[in-house]
Amino acid sequence: MEQPSSIAQPVSSSAVEPASGAASSGGESVVRIGALAPLSRPGWVGAGRQLLAGLSLAVDDVNAAGGIGGQRLELVVRDTAADPERAVSAVDELADLGVAALAGEYHSVVARAVAARADALGLPYLCSSAVLDALIDQPSEWVARVAPAQSHGWRIYADFLRSAGHLRIAVAAQASVYWASGTRILRESLAPHGGSVVELDAAVLTPEEVCDELVRQDATALIVLCGVPDPAVSIVRAVRRDPRLTDVLIGAPAGQPELPEWVDELGKEGAGVPFLSYLPERLTDLGVRTESVLRERLGEAPSFVAFEGYDTIAVLADVLRSVGPDRERIAAAWPHVDIEGTRGRIRFTRTPGIDVWQWAWPPIQITDRDPSTPDRIRVLHR
Known part of the structure; x- marks a missing residue:
């Protein structure tokens, strides 16, 4: 570069x-x-x-x-x-x-x-x-x-999932303190509302096996907590192409779809994946x-x-x-x-629970790539 x-x-x-x-x-x-x-x-x-x-x-x-x-x-x-x-x-x-x-x-x-x-x-x-x-x-x-802080943004994301009717959540995650923290925040935010989060090991399951687990668990949303390009790209592509999962929402709160690499790899299959974006209106x-x-x-x-x-x-x-x-x-x-x-x-x-000096808070939006025009970012929730 x-x-x-x-x-x-x-x-x-x-x-x-x-x-x-x-x-x-x-x-x-x-x-x-x-x-x-x-x-x-x-x-x-x-x-x-x-x-x-x-x-x-x-x-x-x-x-x-x-x-x-x-x-x-x-x-x-x-x-x-x-x-x-x-x-x-x-x-x-x-x-x-x-x-x-x-x-x-x-x-x-x-x-x-x-x-x-x-x-x-x-x-x-x-x-x-x-x-x-x-x-x-x-x-x-x-x-x-x-x-x-992750807890602030990801709680907003959990509220978005709940408001959209998604309470049966699956996460496809790699081993990481960051992904584990995100999974915990989603679980704790959804549990008081009757929601549940099931964890799928993205390092062990093939993309096809992830699809099978989504069907078996009757999940309405899959949250992709893993790296780009793989395994995230392969998992998204497999879910998009599985006729059993046409109604399953794919989400990526960490913001993977924000970057052009996501579109380069997935094209239209990468659209309609909500993520957190730290931009104002x-x-x-x-x-x-x-x-x-x-x-x-x-x-x-x-x-x-x-x-x-x-x-x-x-x-x-x-x-x-x-x-x-x-x-x-x-x-x-x-x-x-x-x-x-x-x-x-x-x-x-100084923000409770945060041990560094924190800007509390930057603006937060939940956005995705428009399925009709994947190059365009649209705002779903502020």
């Missing part, structure tokens, strides 16, 4: 001052932010590409407006490839390189490892897209998040301009992941302008953030 000019290439640790988060690059004073994203397999590369596009555009906008007190803002990008150990190594490297803060990441399990390491090192981390409630095991002053003025530029850069419609990336840098730039690149002062500034992002006003609070 071609990287915008604002993205820094790897630099020597001897060329920076780790304590301050500021550095000299070819005689020019810069402030560096470490950016983490899944840019290679088995990570979700489409999400990583969208996230990095948002992060990079925001950096370009900051620099066009004069940078951080006259200093140029740079991203130092590292590919996590959805690997927690690789991500932790990247955090250590970026800390040694003197970045002022960390930004990004899409995969919740990876972001959890990043948050723990950043907290241990005293390195501010603003998480862009990972929603797992337990992003860290203890209250942290170093970590904040612009994405909503109307973008802010900043969001409208951002959407236009991102569409041009990406060559496709920007997803909510790209807007999360942009908002991440917008917050960090505002903090850096206020307190400078000192890491302790950045972390102390989370509760004082109050800026207009692409999707609304961003402020951080």
Whole structure:
């Protein structure tokens, strides 16, 4: 992937001052932010590409407006490839390189490892897209998040299922703390209303066996809690083509259908799959301009992941302008953030059950791809 000019290439640790988060690059004073994203397999590369596009555009906008007190803002990008150990190594490297803060990441399990390491090192981390409630095991002053907590969004999704008459739910899931957490939230949200959730192991059952279980369980909805392309694509394709399951709703709250890769793989068979999208009914003025530029850069419609990336840098730039690149002062500034992002006003609070500084809450919609025009996203519920 071609990287915008604002993205820094790897630099020597001897060329920076780790304590301050500021550095000299070819005689020019810069402030560096470490950016983490899944840019290679088995990570979700489409999400990583969208996230990095948002992060990079925001950096370009900051620099066009004069940078951080006259200093140029740079991203130092590292590919996590959805690997927690690789991500932790990247955090250590970026800390040694003197970045002022960390930004990004899409995969919740990876972001959890990043948050723990950043907290241990005293390195501010603003998480862009990972929603797992337990992003860290203890209250942290170093970590904040612009994405909503999973329990908040997935409860809304469960309410949507219930309102549509779906109380007999099956989930096709892979083994992951994120998928397990999602299954628990759905079960706890539906149980008081007489709903039930049966779990199908997507790593053991073939797509055809998943179809057989849906018939046997008399499920009216299948929630796909697994990765793209496979096994998610194969499962969706099998269900769509099984004449016994024409009335079964397929859902994907984690947002897999949001990205163009879903349509590329499934075409019309991937339409009509409701997912959570963290976008408002109307973008802010900043969001409208951002959407236009991102569409041009990406060559496709920007997803909510790209807007999360942009908002991440917008917050960090505002903090850096206020307190400078000192890491302790950045972390102390989370509760004082109050800026207009692409999707609304961003402020951080302490939210019960969440041990990081949390934007409570970003806008949430339930959307799908229009069966008549799969390239078009339609809103089902706000």
